[in-house]
Amino acid sequence: MKNLINLSLPILAFILYFGFAPTSEAKTLSYKNSTRTVVLLKMSAKFEINDNGKRKGLTLEDQDLDVTGNISQSKNNNVSYEIITFIVSWNGTNYQFILTFNSSKESWTWENSTFVVKETILPLKKMISSFGDGIITTKANHSYVCMSPLDYTTKSVKGITVSVTWRQLQVEVYPRNNTKFDEAPKPCTVDVDDKIVPIAVGGALGLLLLLVVIIYVISYIRDRRQQSKELRSGYNRIDQPEPNHHS
Known part of the structure; x- marks a missing residue:
């Protein structure tokens, strides 16, 4: 006995550790214009670049980052919207993480995401679709959240690949509160499906x-x-x- x-x-002990193991702290980044916050992003992310056999690891935490962006105006079927580019650069390197959004009065859409090594563009759009939601569209004044860990490796371009792992993601375009996310975020399908795991x-x-x-x-x-x-x-x-x- x-x-x-x-x-x-x-x-x-195994169940306690792997069922409730802590994750690294997510970092909050924001792109602001002269009057308000345009994009508010919070996530924990790791990037591993394989540049023709030379490997480099990057994170959003504890590294020197520069966050910039730009906004352009467009119109489709008499509907005016903005194309917003959110750019994270690692200072002293030629690496950039770029997110692209479309924003109108009624909603905003996360259109694309790429990683740039020097001048080589590596698309991450398929990683976004792995959230289970296809193209991500959210009502205005609402954030989008996906806490589940996601892993993705880009196809090789000029001998360069990027492997990405991110979790604890939350993003919002033009948040009503410049420094806080909306209190009723839209969860990704992966999170909804994975609720059975902790249960x-x-x-x-x-x-x-x-x-x-x-x-x-x-x-x-x-x-x-x-x-x-x-x-x-x-x-x-x-x-x-x-x-x-x-x-």
Whole structure:
């Protein structure tokens, strides 16, 4: 019985670690014009560049970044909208992470995302579609959030590829509060589908804890009963009179 308890403890530790393992802190970046915040972005991201065999790792955290952007006006079917480019550059390098949005009075759309190595453009649009939502469109004054980890590697262009891992993503175009996201964000499909994972982990954890408690109680009761039997057996031996031997 004790062996079962000892076996269950590492399983419990495994579930606790991998079910509730902490993730790195997401970083908030913003592109502002003269009057307000145009794009507010929060995410934890890692980029690994393979430039013809030479590898370089980059993150959004704890590195010297320059955030810029530009806005151009356009019109389609008599609907006016803006094309917004959000650019993150690593100072002292030739690397850029670029997000492109379309924004109108009613909604905004995340159109594209690319990574630039020197002058080589590596599209990340297929990674955006891996959120499960295709082209991402959100109502004005609402943010878009995708907390699930996503991994993607671009196709090789001129011998260059970029592998990207990001999580804890939240983005909003023209947030009403210049420094805070909308309180009712639109979740990505991946997050909605993955809600079953923590539920399953919690259920497995609860069952395992219950099993450990039951095993412990059974083991405790058996030990007490065994001790009681041994005590009674000892008392019986003491109470029995020694036999008389007559010649």
